Amino acid sequence: MAGTDGTRACVITRFAPSPTGPLHLGHAFSALTAWDMARAAGGTFLLRIEDIDQSRARPDWEQQIYDDLAWLGLTWPTPVMRQSDRQAAYDAALDMLWARGLLYPCTCNRRDILAAASAPQEGAPLLGPDGVVYPGTCRHGTRTGLRPRDAALRLDMQFACQSFDNTALSPDLARTIGDVVLARRDMGTSYHLSVVVDDAAQGVTDVVRGQDLADATPIHMLLQRLLDLPTPAYHHHRLIRDANGKRLAKRDDARALGLYRDQGATPDDIRRLVGL
Numbered sequence: 001m002a003g004t005d006g007t008r009a010c011v012i013t014r015f016a017p018s019p020t021g022p023l024h025l026g027h028a029f030s031a032l033t034a035w036d037m038a039r040a041a042g043g044t045f046l047l048r049i050e051d052i053d054q055s056r057a058r059p060d061w062e063q064q065i066y067d068d069l070a071w072l073g074l075t076w077p078t079p080v081m082r083q084s085d086r087q088a089a090y091d092a093a094l095d096m097l098w099a100r101g102l103l104y105p106c107t108c109n110r111r112d113i114l115a116a117a118s119a120p121q122e123g124a125p126l127l128g129p130d131g132v133v134y135p136g137t138c139r140h141g142t143r144t145g146l147r148p149r150d151a152a153l154r155l156d157m158q159f160a161c162q163s164f165d166n167t168a169l170s171p172d173l174a175r176t177i178g179d180v181v182l183a184r185r186d187m188g189t190s191y192h193l194s195v196v197v198d199d200a201a202q203g204v205t206d207v208v209r210g211q212d213l214a215d216a217t218p219i220h221m222l223l224q225r226l227l228d229l230p231t232p233a234y235h236h237h238r239l240i241r242d243a244n245g246k247r248l249a250k251r252d253d254a255r256a257l258g259l260y261r262d263q264g265a266t267p268d269d270i271r272r273l274v275g276l
């Protein structure tokens with residue numbers, strides 16, 4: 001997408017929070033970084049609400065996201081894409097992968113996985129971006145007929161990587177990441193699948209997100225190839241940490257943007273606090 005003068009025609013960035021708690025300084029840094037990148041390129045900044053986990057998402061947190069970002073001075077096109085409205089798109093992607101025999105149903109729970117992965121012959125369980133690398137217990141289950149709706153679906157990573165030359169992604173995804181869940185039983189989709197389908201649907205050219213998600217990026221790039229979707233540029237930024245060097249989490253309410261605002265901070269103060 002590079003133009004003749006080296007600039008890209010139309011930069012689209014996004015901030016994609018989950019409405020499961022208050023936004024804190026780390027979110028502000030991420031949103032402002034994506035906003036600044038779009039602005040500098042004369043492009044567009046999008047907001048997307050990642051609310052596939054309906055057991056944790058709450059409308060008041062979603063409203064708080066809009067309020068906090070508006071207070072920071074950000075604007076975005078509306079209507080905002082909300083993942084809870086997007087199941088049809090996720091189903092279409094899952095159907096495509098299922099039809100190619102790349103998915104299999106999995107009935108293991110966390111305890112089963114840990115037990116199988118910790119079996120003496122397996123050595124120490126390997127940790128991937130989603131936790132313990134799945135030991136493959138259900139891999140030989142059925143892959144034909146209608147796509148099951150009442151089970152989790154995992155990607156057969158080995159098979160997926162064989163379908164093209166994956167050396168540019170990561171040489172060993174099957175061992176280091178394993179068969180990730182692409183549809184959770186309780187949600188009918190997953191973070192990895194939804195984020196890839198939606199970044200493509202929104203024409204996102206530049207994904208700006210924290211270093212903590214860098215390990216998920218090879219999974220996303222693989223899914224883009226399998227689903228024939230474009231791969232955006234990925235920018236993983238540093239993480240905002242507390243005084244003890246610990247990464248801020250949603251439960252770090254002390255760093256919630258709303259609290260800074262209530263205490264009289266300005267958006268410029270927030271920029272300074274996160275080093276922008």
Ligand code: GLU
Nearest residue numbers: 016017018050195209213
């Ligand atoms: N929804 C994810 C989160 O809140 C971010 C997704 C992404 O940027 O890829 O952590």
